[in-house]
């Protein structure tokens with residue numbers, strides 16, 4: 404029996420515009436070259452983008468080492484196991500040979516994120532420098548024998564790797580080098596997300612869900628979204644779930660309760676030290692957290708900065724930034740979108756602020772409390788109480804995100820103010836996560 408034949412032809416078709424090598428690997432597979440029809444360049448140039456991509460992919464497949472059709476010898480036992488499986492989904496992951504991805508990919512492949520009945524194809528994007536490491540990652544995935552992992556493809560061209568993606572987990576970003584200004588990092592990474600946003604716009608599934616992890620993640624998500632006008636604006640998320648998880652853990656520890664009793668914890672604003680972990684609306688054991696932990700000073704002076712500075716505390720101990728817990732929080736973010744949010748609860752995500760009821764300026768990627776029916780979509784919760792303290796903190800986060808947006812206005816086709824982030828601007832990056 405041949406599995407994923409369609410998909411693998413599709414994969415070859417995804418090799419559309421790439422100057423890069425692409426591999427498609429899987430254990431126990433019988434490999435054979437794809438049949439090819441060579442199209443002339445002139446003819447393909449006139450075709451619509453997708454038809455051209457297909458023609459170019461076929462052309463490339465005729466010449467390129469490493470493009471395979473895979474077929475599997477499936478015995479009866481395997482058939483039994485697979486009979487209730489859903490249709491394979493394509494999950495693109497960038498920065499795939501990086502530290503976070505090294506945890507995340509194996510969680511995805513194991514089925515613990517999308518479900519034990521959800522086969523996936525992993526499409527891994529690396530940088531030129533990390534290409535060999537990417538091959539190593541693919542080999543490790545291959546050696547892990549995950550039944551639900553139907554395909555692994557690797558490459559360095561986002562147009563190739565995002566082709567047909569149902570999900571794009573955008574982890575890859577340039578790290579902040581020694582002496583690098585925050586504004587330089589915003590620019591450098593902004594350019595990456597402009598290119599990748601354009602690629603998503605061209606080749607990803609029209610309902611692709613995007614989660615941006617690479618920092619500054621809210622502004623990067625905004626850039627990707629603005630460069631992908633063919634995808635729903637709502638589909639672009641920035642990862643602030645790690646901050647929520649950190650807040651939950653601190654509340655549970657302080658209250659002496661198990662973390663599952665902590666709910667309705669929102670993180671507002673930016674994934675930076677201006678972030679606002681919301682203790683006013685949080686609940687512990689179904690009661691307002693402030694009625695359980697009766698210590699206002701602790702909430703404002705310990706809890707809030709502790710959550711915001713957690714990355715720095717961790718890097719001091721560990722010598723590197725959070726990776727495993729970040730991967731866990733990406734997995735949590737995905738699960739929050741594909742499973743219904745329990746009544747009264749929420750999850751935090753950086754999403755487009757358009758139409759929000761909290762007075763946050765529109766056109767920003769801003770972290771809000773959200774809820775989902777489990778269909779991949781979400782809505783911003785509209786029943787959170789905001790007091791003066793919370794309002795003041797949220798305003799500072801909003802100002803910061805407006806400032807970041809001004810610095811990338813040229814990348815999002817927006818008339819914007821000048822970039823006001825300079826060497827003397829307070830550095831609000833989450834320590835260790837920039």
Ligand SMILES: NC(=O)c1ccc[n+]([C@@H]2O[C@H](COP(=O)([O-])OP(=O)(O)OC[C@H]3O[C@@H](n4cnc5c(N)ncnc54)[C@H](O)[C@@H]3O)[C@@H](O)[C@H]2O)c1
Pocket residue numbers: 497498499500501502503504528529530532533574575576577578595615616617618620642643645646674724725726729835836837
């Ligand atoms: N939002 C959050 O909560 C959160 C938490 C922790 C880290 N982060 C951010 O996540 C990002 C990744 O962290 P990491 O620890 O995995 O870093 P890492 O340096 O270990 O890995 C990053 C990988 O991205 C690759 N890369 C660079 N440019 C790329 C591009 N244009 N396309 C594809 N890949 C590219 C690099 O080659 C590298 O392998 C960083 O920006 C970090 O600040 C975010």
